[in-house]
Amino acid sequence: MEKEVTIYDLAELLKISPATVSRGLQDHPAISKKTKKRIFDLAEQIGYRTNSFARNLRSRQSNTLGVIVQRLDSNFISTVIAGMEDTAASQGYQLIICQSSEQVQKEKSNAKALLESRVDGLMVSLAFDTEDLSHFNAFFQKKIPLIFFDRVMDHPGCTQVLIDNRKAACEATRHLVEQGCKRIVHVTAPLKQNVYVERLEGYKQALADAGLPFREEYVLLGNLRQEDGRAAAAAIVQMNPAPDGVFFSNDNCAAACVVALKAAGFRVPEDIAVVGFNNDPVATVVEPNLTTVDYPGYEMGKTAARILIRQLETGEAYNSHTTVITLPSELVIRQSSLHTGVAAQT
Amino acid sequence: MEKEVTIYDLAELLKISPATVSRGLQDHPAISKKTKKRIFDLAEQIGYRTNSFARNLRSRQSNTLGVIVQRLDSNFISTVIAGMEDTAASQGYQLIICQSSEQVQKEKSNAKALLESRVDGLMVSLAFDTEDLSHFNAFFQKKIPLIFFDRVMDHPGCTQVLIDNRKAACEATRHLVEQGCKRIVHVTAPLKQNVYVERLEGYKQALADAGLPFREEYVLLGNLRQEDGRAAAAAIVQMNPAPDGVFFSNDNCAAACVVALKAAGFRVPEDIAVVGFNNDPVATVVEPNLTTVDYPGYEMGKTAARILIRQLETGEAYNSHTTVITLPSELVIRQSSLHTGVAAQT
DNA sequence: TTGTATGCGTTATCAG
């Protein structure tokens, strides 16, 4: 553990003052080209590295953004984070990432940890069971910009980056209706989060528009994992009369259900048409390929990071009231939903 | 932007010295219970938060681990990171995560950024085209512990967390041989990284063990994305005589290939048996379900983080020579490879 | 264009 080189060491070796070194390193305009070159060359040569602790202490900022997500091992989430990282890195910010594992309790401790880390801003997608935002109060009070994405809640001054879940679900369900489906099941997650509430609303809306009845028993709640898809299949198989359409809030779950339904002797889409959500890689692997809502995860990540960084640099967070950015989503029609049997565009 | 509360403020309000406050906050044994309680209560009440910049500056450590991965939006990688995050969080460490996008150039700038962030340690899975470790020299010199996982290179003192790729590939290929395959194709990535080199070796080994010839033209190189799987299918369809087995280095790619092969009129597994790698979610969705190598990503993440933290706390990094931790992987046999047509265990 | 001096908020040493 050799001693770290500091600007004082550079200054001494170059026979100039630490202040000049500091300014030179920052490419300050008031320092001569020649001096800068000497500074940089020596710094390079003796392996100087900025002490960000000291710098942050002085400047009162970390150039770091905090991210809290429900789970890291989800295709959708990791795509979002990829977008955030690309944008953040290009602007000189780094990402500290925490997962809540869908537990508000962990979300709380994540928030505390990120607060103490003094992240400059925060991007959050809420856990399944988060019911209020009190654990973010310290951020609100200190006016640390906080952006919600995907799973959001309203809070004055916090921008939300979203898709129109209601509309997407409505379109997906309407598509099933147009394929002739009359008994459409909706498989989703517990209704504590906006995304699931809104998708249910969209589903109901489409039914209502078509004059179809809404039936409580057609809404199946679970965790949207593959096993939940298989469980949904088991439930569907038991229903009498059998449903002729299903709209899922998640592709992975939908795909597993399709496989299980086929194993149980159902034909997809002839007996039962299926629509998923997210446009995951599984959608183009399951047979028939899954009709789904293309969710722009990467774009969402880029957008959230870009807006957050802009708020940091302009200081305009918490100024106006809540801004909602709605990203375009799109129903991608594949074979799993086509009662006509005609292949559509991928 | 109200002023931040410091230990001086607490001290003043409590009529005690900042030193006592600092000690109280750290639960120092030499402070009376009563004083501690007063300190904590007031801290809570007026919203004090530790200034980690100052603390880090003093203590010369950040309690932060750096992670560099090739891509974030990969099921395997995000599973690894989930494991790292769980372990790190439980030990009071945070994760700064960067992606190289498979470019050594970005890997380089990630390394530089993490060096300046003064992460306490680093966990790295290398980019496709990384050929040497010179961009990590500063870490080596400063004895900052660095652990490689999955895509590794040898460096004295750097622990590697791995599976036995050679053995896994050998088993996978041998399994195909046992199913009666004689002309086995291997779809993998450019041979710059250990994982692909070793898998190729395992593949060759199994062929040799079975007295089958190795043919250069049976090794298809690509990026292991779904489109590469479709391209592989196109190539396979053109081969004469047609191959009767394929071993992929990636499930997602394998699954896309299976779909394409079936569309081209091949029966899987009857005409061509398929084995993948990773045990991704797609493996249990594609039909037939994919035989694959179960890769313990979550465990790998936990292990890497645990070892890194241990090295930090015991200071034993770079002491001994390179340690290699080999995690168990396992061939999971499903229908895609069974020429007998008998379903196996999932 | 460069130098001097000071403070950012902790922790730790030493003294009481």
Added chain:
DNA sequence: CTGATAACGCATACAA
């Protein structure tokens, strides 16, 4: 058990 004081390394206001 508690207090005074000196770093930690950098950035900047002010001076030259």
